[in-house]
Amino acid sequence: MGKPDIETTAENRGEDLLIGRNAVSEAIKSGREIDTLFVAKGDRSGSIGPIIGKAKQNGTVVKEVDRRKLDAMCGGGNHQGVAARVAAHEYSDVDDMLAAAQQRGEPPFLIICDEIEDPHNLGAIIRSADACGAHGVIIPKRRGVSLTYAVGKVSAGAVEYVPVARVPNLAQTIDELKAKGLWIYGADMDGERWDKVRYDGPVALVIGSEGRGISRLVRDKCDFIVSLPMRGRINSLNASVAAGILMYEVIKYR
Numbered sequence: 001m002g003k004p005d006i007e008t009t010a011e012n013r014g015e016d017l018l019i020g021r022n023a024v025s026e027a028i029k030s031g032r033e034i035d036t037l038f039v040a041k042g043d044r045s046g047s048i049g050p051i052i053g054k055a056k057q058n059g060t061v062v063k064e065v066d067r068r069k070l071d072a073m074c075g076g077g078n079h080q081g082v083a084a085r086v087a088a089h090e091y092s093d094v095d096d097m098l099a100a101a102q103q104r105g106e107p108p109f110l111i112i113c114d115e116i117e118d119p120h121n122l123g124a125i126i127r128s129a130d131a132c133g134a135h136g137v138i139i140p141k142r143r144g145v146s147l148t149y150a151v152g153k154v155s156a157g158a159v160e161y162v163p164v165a166r167v168p169n170l171a172q173t174i175d176e177l178k179a180k181g182l183w184i185y186g187a188d189m190d191g192e193r194w195d196k197v198r199y200d201g202p203v204a205l206v207i208g209s210e211g212r213g214i215s216r217l218v219r220d221k222c223d224f225i226v227s228l229p230m231r232g233r234i235n236s237l238n239a240s241v242a243a244g245i246l247m248y249e250v251i252k253y254r
Contacts, residue, residue: 029054037060061142125243129158130155192225207242213236
């Protein structure tokens with residue numbers, strides 16, 4: 001008799017990973033928010049094919065990984081060739097964020113995270129967004145950390161109050177925001193001093209990763225590029241620190 005289809009313990013796998021075909025299949029059927037489906041490379045036996053099909057139909061990111069890597073991710077649990085990373089909180093929609101701003105009688109204030117990979121940074125950004133009254137945070141569906149339990153923990157509960165939208169294409173989303181009247185401010189090197197720019201009206205603030213900053217395509221779509229002065233020997237700030245400084249600069253104009 002084989003091992004039961006179980007979720008491994010938090011000590012082995014982290015709280016946001018479901019493992020085993022039954023657990024993953026039922027989570028998908030129930031409509032639970034699935035960030036990423038991991039499948040052992042080359043395994044399409046039994047119910048794995050239908051699980052992949054349903055996940056793709058729901059817009060879930062599906063990744064094939066080496067079985068040994070999947071073993072390590074699942075901490076030795078009986079994954080049966082499949083595991084799913086679930087979201088710590090339900091994702092929102094960008095239009096809902098704009099509607100919330102309108103209901104509050106405020107110009108929209110959004111934070112766009114471009115390829116932020118560290119869950120501690122994303123969690124801290126969400127926490128600062130709550131403190132500054134931002135209407136939401138936007139993250140990419142790929143090439144960035146998702147709304148994991150680690151992000152939720154670092155946010156100190158702010159994920160319960162700050163809507164987070166996960167979009168397939170940041171550049172396209174920025175175009176849509178600009179069409180709706182938002183001004184896009186990118187935080188990057190070689191821009192204007194952060195305190196010499198006005199942040200009036202509807203604002204979307206773009207924060208890039210520490211190593212690469214904002215991607216070229218996203219940078220080209222920004223209306224303003226703003227920079228923080230660096231007087232030390234390190235040429236970049238932690239992404240969440242930079243985001244916090246700029247968020248408070250925005251609320252000076254509100």
